[in-house]
Amino acid sequence: MMNSSHWENTYSSKAVHERSWSESGISDSLSELIASEISKQDTIIDIGGGSSTFVDSLLSDGFEHVFVLDISRTAINEAQRRTGSMGTRVSWIVEDVLAWKPLTKFDYWNDRAVFHFLIDPIDQRKYVDQVREATKSGSHIVIATFSPNGPEACSGLPVQRWSAQQLSALFADFCTVVSHTEYKHVTPWGSSQSFMRLHVKRN
Numbered sequence: 001m002m003n004s005s006h007w008e009n010t011y012s013s014k015a016v017h018e019r020s021w022s023e024s025g026i027s028d029s030l031s032e033l034i035a036s037e038i039s040k041q042d043t044i045i046d047i048g049g050g051s052s053t054f055v056d057s058l059l060s061d062g063f064e065h066v067f068v069l070d071i072s073r074t075a076i077n078e079a080q081r082r083t084g085s086m087g088t089r090v091s092w093i094v095e096d097v098l099a100w101k102p103l104t105k106f107d108y109w110n111d112r113a114v115f116h117f118l119i120d121p122i123d124q125r126k127y128v129d130q131v132r133e134a135t136k137s138g139s140h141i142v143i144a145t146f147s148p149n150g151p152e153a154c155s156g157l158p159v160q161r162w163s164a165q166q167l168s169a170l171f172a173d174f175c176t177v178v179s180h181t182e183y184k185h186v187t188p189w190g191s192s193q194s195f196m197r198l199h200v201k202r203n
């Protein structure tokens with residue numbers, strides 16, 4: 001189980017440019033969403049969205065039903081402050097993804113650099129159960145983790161690195177693979193991290 005105090009401390013003690021996962025400019029989660037051709041009325045959730053700017057792009061592109069969930073209140077406050085009046089249209093949720101009781105069936109589930117912190121197979125199974133609970137037939141699920149070529153830790157915590165094959169096996173009994181992409185994220189201090197992004201569609 002992950003620890004909310006770690007994330008509260010991290011967001012309150014490190015500025016945006018001191019967090020390895022901060023992106024310069026538009027979030028790399030956006031390209032996959034655009035490729036999925038979902039509609040502006042579809043319901044989107046960014047799991048462990050933190051203070052990612054993905055939500056800013058969704059709001060300015062006119063998506064109407066946007067949710068951001070994160071275990072850290074500090075991160076959500078930061079995103080709320082940044083998005084200002086546009087952000088009042090977002091459903092902000094402070095919860096542990098594993099403990100949360102989803103009340104909505106989402107059309108699009110996005111996770112960038114959150115699932116990889118679940119290193120216990122029991123937690124990984126719980127996460128997949130949450131995906132099953134919170135999505136429906138036709139929903140898109142997009143998960144980006146460190147790839148086998150990526151770092152072994154993130155934010156000082158150990159992570160599990162995933163190949164496309166290993167990651168897609170978790171969803172094989174209820175989803176079909178749309179695409180998988182290995183790509184590089186460049187941290188604010190210029191080091192390169194290899195990510196694996198898997199996009200599956202629920203059968």
Ligand SMILES: C[S@@+](CC[C@H](N)C(=O)[O-])C[C@H]1O[C@@H](n2cnc3c(N)ncnc32)[C@H](O)[C@@H]1O
Nearest residue numbers: 007021048049050052070071072096097112113
């Ligand atoms: C590496 S950061 C990535 C943040 C964001 N997805 C992005 O791409 O900028 C990991 C995020 O996951 C959140 N997080 C960690 N464990 C979580 C959990 N069990 N439930 C919900 N959020 C969690 C953290 O607070 C943090 O915002």
